[in-house]
Amino acid sequence: MxxxxxxxxxxxxxxxxxxxxxxxxxxxxxxxxxxxxxxxxxxxxxxxxxxxxxxxxxxxxxxxxxxxxxxxxxxxxxxxxxxxxxxxxxxxxxxxxxxxxxxxxxxxxxxxxxxxxxxxxxxxxxxxxxxxxxxxxxxxxxxxxxxxxxxxxxxxxxxxxxxxxxxxxxxxxxxxxxxxxxxxxxxxxxxxxxxxxxxxxxxxxxxxxxxxxxxxxxxxxxxKLGRKEMTLHLKDALATVPAPLAGHRLALANGGRELVFTYDSATERDGIAALFGDLAAAGILLKDVHTRQSSLEEIFVGLLKERS
Ligand SMILES: Nc1ncnc2c1ncn2[C@@H]1O[C@H](COP(=O)(O)OP(=O)(O)OP(=O)(O)O)[C@@H](O)[C@H]1O
Ligand SMILES: [Mg+2]
CATH class of the missing domain: 3.40.50.300 (P-loop containing nucleotide triphosphate hydrolases)
Structure with missing residues (x-):
């Protein structure tokens, strides 16, 4: 056109x-x-x-x-x-x-x-x-x-x-x-x-x-650029990220009651399945799960950083 x-x-x-x-x-x-x-x-x-x-x-x-x-x-x-x-x-x-x-x-x-x-x-x-x-x-x-x-x-x-x-x-x-x-x-x-x-x-x-x-x-x-963040609300608080989960991009939050997983929504679907498998194997029980898409603001800041 x-x-x-x-x-x-x-x-x-x-x-x-x-x-x-x-x-x-x-x-x-x-x-x-x-x-x-x-x-x-x-x-x-x-x-x-x-x-x-x-x-x-x-x-x-x-x-x-x-x-x-x-x-x-x-x-x-x-x-x-x-x-x-x-x-x-x-x-x-x-x-x-x-x-x-x-x-x-x-x-x-x-x-x-x-x-x-x-x-x-x-x-x-x-x-x-x-x-x-x-x-x-x-x-x-x-x-x-x-x-x-x-x-x-x-x-x-x-x-x-x-x-x-x-x-x-x-x-x-x-x-x-x-x-x-x-x-x-x-x-x-x-x-x-x-x-x-x-x-x-x-x-x-x-x-x-x-x-x-x-x-x-x-x-x-x-x-393309939207990273997603998944918050896992844990049944029991953790003091550290357990060793079997070390391979995933995880961070503890909220006094150990949450695990935050950041991933690329376009390419890392498999990563999520593997994470849930490893969570189950480590005996970690979840109360709830939330996902959040990165805002354009975060994308924008990321783009400008990349170029400077
Ligand atoms: N008449 C002018 N003479 C000299 N420099 C100017 C003139 N008008 C704008 N500029 C400069 O050109 C640049 C771009 O200005 P412009 O007004 O296009 O920006 P903008 O993206 O619309 O910004 P804002 O979001 O603040 O409205 C700025 O550095 C501004 O100082
Ligand atoms: Mg303007």
Whole structure:
């Protein structure tokens, strides 16, 4: 399938001389939710800014819907809605005026029905006549989303949509983003929150110091790199790991009442069977067993360590 966004060998050096992007290659597939995950200063906002025509690119090329973002800027930009990281908007104007104006910026005719749908979808309809400055922080963020959707974009960039948003509103935004995806909008979001990428994304790209160090289907990433941890709750506490079990990656925990086994979920199924056999042979009785998948956070930390 032809990617809806194609980024080739993109670099960016700011006027200060700082190189924020070092040859980024990235394809975004039509209809996916792609999460760009990386620490502060990794280059996420720079990358989005370039695709959206706000930041001037260095070397390399980008197409959006087949349109080159430089040669064919208007066609490319009209496909994109951007929810910026920084909250800036016309605070004195009402919610509906803000959203209607964003549509106008793209040269589209006014469409009150469209504006109404967007505001209702984002639970902003009862605030439509309120000046933006009277809204809470979370609502202001939703106004930014409404503005980004006013011109019916095929692609939506969300630059840290849920930074500083409470848990409930975050869940609410996630479901709104999913609904947009179901309507056919391609979504690219940036986040520091591993939980958010894990919850939302079909694919995840990890960016660090201006380089994309990995892109992978989320499920595949979890399968490949996800270590699992199995906690065996023992009937009787142990003082040490018994000698017959020394060959397994085991550690005692919780005052000897638990044995913790770490293993690679993709390759070490046999290890589990052998462990249970050895446990039985050593006469160790279990009360309970729990397993836990490593989080993306742990994967991320592991990846960065590997490269440094
Ligand atoms: N206008 C600018 N001039 C000089 N350097 C800049 C400029 N904008 C960004 N940078 C630098 O480029 C790097 C990448 O910044 P960017 O905003 O893209 O990071 P980010 O991944 O979005 O970070 P965050 O998670 O904090 O939003 C940072 O080191 C930043 O200081
Ligand atoms: Mg940023």
């Amino acid at each position: 032809v990617p809806i966004i194609s980024i080739k060998n993109l670099t960016k050096t700011y006027a200060s001389g700082f190189q924020a992007l070092k040859g980024v290659n990235l394809d975004i597939r039509q209809g996916e939710i792609f999460a760009l995950l990386g620490p502060n200063g990794a280059g996420k906002t720079t990358l989005i800014g370039i695709v959206c025509g706000i930041v001037r690119p260095g070397e390399g090329s980008i197409t959006v819907g087949g349109h080159d973002i430089i040669r064919d800027y208007r066609a490319a930009r009209s496909l994109i809605g951007l929810v910026p990281q920084e909250l800036f908007t016309s605070y004195f104007e009402t919610v509906s005026a803000n959203v209607a104006m964003s549509r106008g910026l793209f040269g589209l005719a006014p469409d009150p029905a469209r504006i109404e749908k967007v505001l209702k979808d984002l639970s902003l309809w009862d605030k439509k006549d309120s000046p933006v400055m009277t809204l809470s922080g979370g609502m202001k963020r939703r106004v930014l989303i409404a503005k980004a959707l006013a011109h019916e974009p095929k692609i939506l960039f969300l630059d840290e949509p849920t930074a500083g948003v409470d848990v409930e509103l975050r869940r609410d935004m996630w479901s709104q983003v999913r609904r947009l995806r179901d309507e056919g909008v391609t979504i690219i979001l940036t986040t520091h929150y591993i939980e958010e990428a894990e919850e939302m994304a079909d694919r995840i790209g990890i960016i660090s110091k201006g380089e994309i160090i990995l892109t992978e289907d989320k499920a595949e990433l979890m399968r």
